[in-house]
Amino acid sequence: MTEPAIEAVSEQKAVGALDARGDVGEARSLWSDAWRAMRKNPMFWISAGMIAVFILMSVWPSLFTNTDPAYAILERSRERPNSNAWFGRNIQGYDIYARCIYGARASILVGLMTTIAVVLVGGAIGVFAGYKGGWVDSLLSRIGDVFFAIPLLLGAIIILVSLPRTTNYWFIIIKVVLALMVLGWPSIARLMRSSVIQVKPNDYVQAARALGASPWRVIRSHILPNALAPVIVVSTINLGGYIAAEATLSFLGIGLQSPAISWGIDISAAIVGLRTTPHMLLYPSLFLSLAVLAFIMLGDVVRDALDPKNR
Amino acid sequence: MTEVILEARDLVKHYPIKTGILRRTTGHVKAVDGVSFELHRGETLGIVGESGCGKSTLGRLIMRLEEPTSGSVVFEGQEMQKASTGDMRTLRRDIQIVFQDPYTSLNPRMTVGDIIGEPFEIHPDVVPKGGRRARVQELLDLVGLNPEHINRYPHQFSGGQRQRIGIARGIALNPKVLVCDEPVSALDVSVQAQVVNLMEKLQNELGLAYIFIAHDLSVVRHISDRVGVMYLGKMAELGTEDEVYQLPTHPYTQALLSAVPVPDPTLRGKRQQIVLVGDVPSPANPPSGCRFHTRCWKAQEVCKVEEPQLVDRPDGEGQHRSACHFAEPRPIVDTVDVSHLEPDERFATPEVVDPxxxxxxxxxxxxxxxxxxxxxxxxxxxxxxxxxxxxxxxxxxxxxxxxxxxxxxxxxx
Structure with missing residues (x-):
């Protein structure tokens, strides 16, 4: 507990020193200040480093391993970790380390794409409903409630089964993203709507209107910056959740399917050896948990940095 | 009297009351119900009244932040309610507002420079892009803040300083009218004095006309040239500061003034205090005739039936506008002119702070x-x-x- 306290004190001193020279010349914006606060936070560097490694893994998996994840040596099935296969081999005789590395791509892609889609769709609907109010708000909120009432997995199963079947990797990813987005937008829309409604009656919004600012300008420079923080936090936490949901769908056999590589598929396949060879389950689960954790941590750091009151 | 710059003509604002599942309109809250007044160039019109009498709604109607149910605001001969979007943009340069709460009227995520500079971004032709920063610093200096603090956030300032920032934003476009919606109510007394003095100084330098909405009678008296007293969405009395404070003719004004504390312990219990009975009636169901008749000691049959108009009525010395059938002057507050006295050096001087x-x-x-x-x-x-x-x-x-x-x-x- 003492370390963050010392950290905070030294940060304050540093900010004071910054003020001394920064107060006069250079202009400072919200984001440049946020960056200044973030780069002093070790949590930011840890989570950003982890995310960078995962992204690198999904873009260039061959940087991390030379082993072909689709090369099965059946006679070495369920081999324990050794110098040859660091994380051991699974029931098919695949190298678990290589499969963990190659599995990152599906998770990161689904997580990022779903989050972006949900924030764009849900955020736009939420801002529109909250700003307009009246019957527009009621209609959009009720539509959101209809989607909200559908259980995520049941809904995703229905959507994925009813979409045309394919074995194309990218097409399956898009299908999963679509299913999660259709079921996920109402939570962000609700959140966005409520924070817009909270921010809208503030006097500074009225002042901007009194100055003759257009609705677009009011939303962009007054409502969004003050309403975005909860959405950022929740969507980063959701990003972890979408990665887990992708793994769940693959686990159930309706998301990605072999020969595609995903942590979910490997976790599903490892269940048979839960008691005898738990390493088959441990490593893909560890990668999954670390990826989810990294995004949640980053979300937290960004929220703290964006709030000037925390500085 | 100088020319009229802004005129409110029979402004009415009713808010519907919706009840039940079907959200049917079952009545109206008559927040502002037929208010007319005129504002002259460079003068200060104080609007006083108790909470919920429609003062703030009136301010928002004048700013056209809300559309009136009926009536209009005329600014320099142009009817605001009929102005097109483009005309309205130009009009907004001339009428600005300062809000009550300095803690919610500044965007916490913008620096002071961005907040005061925003008017120039919305109206880019007022100040060329290169000169904006200098102009913002000039404004900060004008309201008595350190121009070097341009990059600070609002939460780094005290309440009084924040209100100065709000005023700087209000005067950035060189408006002709500044609507001040209880600008000092959220500040403590010593800071109130500074902000009021600053506003007087700005009026002298920039020739602003103020509509000063407040519930503090002494602050209003200090700053106003003319005063309007509101009761339940209507103007009860309107006259110059001396007329309203020294020769009030409306019973409500008299009651209001008699409640002002007098800072003289020897007078305690000796002066006449009019204590009104009952509560303010609901603006959703205001009394018939004169709205004040339910609490008025002068009320007679005619007050329940006929609504008194806000017209000139004799006040003993001359005449000023009052909405009472039985208007007659009744001095309430003794005014002692202390301007010739030497101020006591043991106390802080009442002089204008020179920023x-x-x-x-x-x-x-x-x-x-x-x-x-x-x-x-x-x-x-x-x-x-x-x-x-x-x-x-x-x-x-x-x-x-x-x-x-x-x-x-x-x-x-």
């Missing part, structure tokens, strides 16, 4: 202390100290931000 002199002093003080502090890490905290009257140097002693060296510098001059 220029203070800014200069602070700049030199902060520079000196910056040199003294060496690394400069502490020096920057010093200019936060604002908003106190000059000569009141004791404030520095208790200032936990001030370091020993700085105090020395401050005391020496």
């Amino acid at each position: 220029e002199a203070r800014a200069e002093r602070e700049m030199s003080a902060s520079e000196e202390s910056r040199i003294a502090a060496g690394d400069g890490s502490e020096a920057v905290e010093l200019p936060r100290e604002h908003g106190s009257t000059p000569g009141d140097e004791t404030r520095l002693v208790g200032n936990d931000e001030g370091q020993g060296g700085e105090e020395g510098h401050r005391r020496q001059p």
Whole structure:
């Protein structure tokens, strides 16, 4: 507990020193200040480093391993970790380390794409409903409630089964993203709507209107910056959740399917050896948990940095 | 009398009351119900009344932040309610507003420079892009803040300083009318005086006309040329400051003024105080005829039936507008002219705080202390100290931000 306290004190001193020279010349914006606060936070560097490694893994998996994840040596099935296969081999005789590395791509892609889609769709609907109010708000909120009432997995199963079947990797990813987005937008829309409604009656919004600012300008420079923080936090936490949901769908056999590589598929396949060879389950689960954790941590750091009151 | 710059014509604002599942309109809250007045160039019109009488709604109607149910606001001969979007944009330059709560009227995520600079971004032709920063600093200086604080966030300022920022934003476009919606109600008394003095100074320098909405009778009297008294969405009395305060003819004004505390203990219990019975009726179901008849000691049959008009009625010396069938003057507040007396030197002077002199002093003080502090890490905290009257140097002693060296510098001059 003492370390963050010392950290905070030294940060304050540093900010004071910054003020001394920064107060006069250079202009400072919200984001440049946020960056200044973030780069002093070790949590930011840890989570950003982890995310960078995962992204690198999904873009260039061959940087991390030379082993072909689709090369099965059946006679070495369920081999324990050794110098040859660091994380051991699974029931098919695949190298678990290589499969963990190659599995990152599906998770990161689904997580990022779903989050972006949900924030764009849900955020736009939420801002529109909250700003307009009246019957527009009621209609959009009720539509959101209809989607909200559908259980995520049941809904995703229905959507994925009813979409045309394919074995194309990218097409399956898009299908999963679509299913999660259709079921996920109402939570962000609700959140966005409520924070817009909270921010809208503030006097500074009225002042901007009194100055003759257009609705677009009011939303962009007054409502969004003050309403975005909860959405950022929740969507980063959701990003972890979408990665887990992708793994769940693959686990159930309706998301990605072999020969595609995903942590979910490997976790599903490892269940048979839960008691005898738990390493088959441990490593893909560890990668999954670390990826989810990294995004949640980053979300937290960004929220703290964006709030000037925390500085 | 100078020319009329803004005129409210029979402004009405009713809010529907919706009940039940079907959200049917079952009645209306008559927040503002037929208010007319005119504002002359460069004058201050005070609007007083108790909470919920429609003062703030009136301010928002004048700003066209809300559309009136009926009636109109005419600015320099142009009817605002009929103005097109483009005309309205131009009109907004001339009418600006200062809000009550300095804690919610500034966007917490924008720097002071962005907040005061926003009017220039919305109206880009007022000041060319290159000159905006200098203009913002000029405005900060004008309202008595350190121009170097342009990059600070609102939460780094005190309430009084924030209200100055709000005023700087309001006057940025050189408006002709500034609507002040209880601008000092959220501030403590010593800071109220500074802000009111600042507003008077700005009026003298910039020729602004104020609509000063407040519930503090003494503040309104101090700043206003003319005063309007509102009761339940209607104007009860309207006249010059002397007429309303010394010769009130409306019973409500008389009751209101009799409640003003007199700072003289020897008069305690000796003066006449009119205590009204009952509560303010609901604006959703206002009384018939004169709205005040339910609480008025003069009420007669005619008051319940016929609504008195706000017209000139004799007040003993001349006449001014009052909405009472039985208007007659009744002096309530004794006014003693103290302007010729020498102020007691033991107390803080009531003089206008001169921001220029203070800014200069602070700049030199902060520079000196910056040199003294060496690394400069502490020096920057010093200019936060604002908003106190000059000569009141004791404030520095208790200032936990001030370091020993700085105090020395401050005391020496």
